[in-house]
Every structure is written in C-alpha cells, then in structure tokens.
Amino acid sequence: MTDQDTANAGSPSSPDGIAEQDIETEATIEGPEYCAYTDYNQDTPSETSLPATGENATGVEQRVWDRLYEIDDPEMPVSIVDLGLIYGVRAVEESEDTTGDAADAAGTRVAIDMTLTYTGCPARKMLTEEIEAEVRSVEGVSEVSLDLVWSPNWSLSMVTEQGRADLREFGLSVPEGEEA
C-alpha cells in the first residue's frame, strides 16, 4: 500500500467528465463465470463476503488463519488479514486432491486466495514467499497453494476494525464507512 492509496482514498477520485465513462461497453453481454478456472474455491469471494477473517474457521484452517494474522504488511504494522488481503483459506480434502504428492505426506493441502493493494506492489514475491513458508510450517499442513486474485478489487472497505485501529496507531486514518 502506498501513501498515494490512502491519500486518494479520502477524496472522490472520479476524473473530469471526458467520455471514458461514456463509452458503453456492451452491457448486454453477460460476464464470464468468475473463477471458473480454480478447482478448489467453492465460495467465490465477493464484496459482501469480504473481509475474510477466518472467524468461524476450525482445525487446520483456524491454525492457518492464526499464522496469517502474525504476518504484517511489508510497509505498515498491520496484519495482512486485517488489511483485507486474504480472500480465503481452504483445507483441500484428500479426495479432491489429485496432484498426488500431498496424499503421501502427512497433512492437508491448504489453498489460499489473496490479493495485493495495487498491481505494482514491489513486495509481491517477498510477501507470497513469506506466506508460503509460514503456512507450510503450520501443524497439519503438508502443502500450500497460494493464488493471487484481483477480483473483487481490494479497497479500504476490506480493512477490518482491528486493521483500522492499527493504521490509526501508525498515523493513517481510514474514514468510517469508506468504500474507496
């Protein structure tokens, strides 16, 4: 997350009225099925299901969420979960796992969907590798597959209450009810 994100967030950022918005894309075309390409994600994240916080998670999923809470954003002292970057955590059932290797190892394959605040994030590899390494060492996890997803678009509305408090402590104020 850059200063620019937060700086822009407070003010409406609609550009002046040139016809970018006037160009009608063919509204009648129905969108593609979101995430048709993922084999494990039954609960497609949506604006309303986010932020995902692992509130009702149990077992290995809960342990993974606990570990993810310990990982901070590279630029600010706020957990990646509280920042709203994690869209989902799912323990993949043995029977669904057709990739082979994991079946032999003791433990569960865990699939994580996450996003980044902006596409040009220079910490992408650093962060994803850290997450993979951390989660792999969680008890009961044999394998981690981390998918970067970009839809829905991350926004300040995905920052949790705890995240807002941590950001305030750090000196950044997230406006109440900010939908970015």
Add this chain to the structure above:
Amino acid sequence: MSTETTGLGTPESLTDAEREAVEAELRPLADGEFVLAERYTEWQVQAPTLESDLAISNIAQDELGHARLWYDLLEDFGYTEADLIWEASPGEFRHPTLVELPFAEGDWADAIVRGYLYDAYESRHLHALEGTSYPRIADRVGKVLAEEDYHTQHARNWLSRLCDDEPGRERVQNALDRLFPYALTLFAETEHEDAIVEMRIRTESLAAMRGEWLEVVVPRLESLGLSVPASEDGEVLVDLPDQVGKDGSHTEHWPELLEEFTRTYRKLELGEPPRLLEDPNEA
C-alpha cells in the same frame, strides 16, 4: 453465461486455436505496458517538477504492475519471464511501436502526448475486456482499470497546462504530429483479430475501438487549439508507419532499448545455467 457455449476454461483446457488467440491478445497488451513504462522511467529524475518526477514514476510503476499481471497469464501457458522478456529477441515483442520511440530530446510534451494517446486507448481496451470469455483475464480487468483513472487525469491536466500559451502549444503540436501515426499502431490488427473477437476474448473489434478513441481524443485535442490529422468521424489523414510492432516489425530504436534494459540480466549471466565444474570436453 453458459460456459459450455461461449466461455473459455482454464489455461490447460484451451484448444490450440483458443490458446493462440488468447496469447495474441495478451502479448501486445503486456509488452505495450512494459515498454511504455521502460520509456517513462527515463523521465523520473528529469520531469519538470518534483511532483511530476513522482507522478511519472508512479505511473511507470503501475504500468509495470499491469504488465506483470498480463505476463502472468502468458506464464500460465508455460513461458517463463525470461522467455517473455529477458531472453526474448526483438521481433518476439508485439507492443505497438508508439511506446518504443525515444522521446524527442528533452521534450516533456512528447511524454505527455504519448501518455494521453496511450491511456485513452488503454481505457477503451480494458472496457472491451470487461466482458471477456476468458476468466483469467476477467479477474484482472477491474483492478487495472481502477488504476488507470489517475493516469488519464495526469495526462489531461498536463496537456491543458502545456497548451496554455503559444510556445507550449507548439511543442505539443510537434509531438502530436510526430506521434499520431504511431498511435494508430495501437489499433493495428493481427492475423488473430477475427478469432479474438469471435471467441469473445475481447468483445469489441480494434476497428470499433479506434472509432471510439477518435471520438474522444480528436475533440479534446482540437479544443486545446491543436490540429489533429484525423476527424472524430473516423477519417484519418495519415498512413500507418511501416513498423507497427504488433506484427513483430519494429523501429530501429527498439533493439537498442531492449539491449539497454536487459544489460544487467546479461551481465549477471542469469541466462547461463550455473556450472560448478568445467565441461571435461572443453578442459
């Protein structure tokens, strides 16, 4: 949407023809963002104010981020970043030649006009991908679009400022005269154009996108007192340059730029497999 009839599936499930069309759509997009950013970075310590240093760096960073998102999708097909960029030959790149041209020396107006013409196109292109039949692209379009508003604002703001007086407007006019034919390469069709549109990988043809682009850029540029070699009705008074980029043909400036930004990669011999022992046959 009925996925059975029109939607494409996972990268692995595409037919050869579908994969070729997806690649043909993505490659110019990825390369275009990447090369534009490479050129922008030349300005980042030389823009006219500290704020514009930051702005152009930030825009370059966004475009690199977008390039990475599109290259990711080419990597789904088994390519590596090294294949696509660091070890690719000049002719493998498919960006429109507008983005590879060097800036006229010290000409900030060139950077602004180029950015404006490109961003107006990119926004149109992204809108034409919002209804794409390929889910991997669909996932990314919204994110990229959201980051483009600022670029367009930046370019429009600077265009107005530069056109505020006669010497400034003259600079912008010179840049426009030089760049406009190259901007038309943004809409150059490839042999895959029909397939891309038929498979609804992109929901609008490049010809239609060009028409919409002219409807927007021509009146705006004219309102700033500039003369544009085209009309908003779609009439264009200049020819496409000989090198359009999207077919693999490039200007003489391209190999030079590629050579320059891959130099560190080559110096570090990242393309050479590490060897612990000398090859006995060569010893």
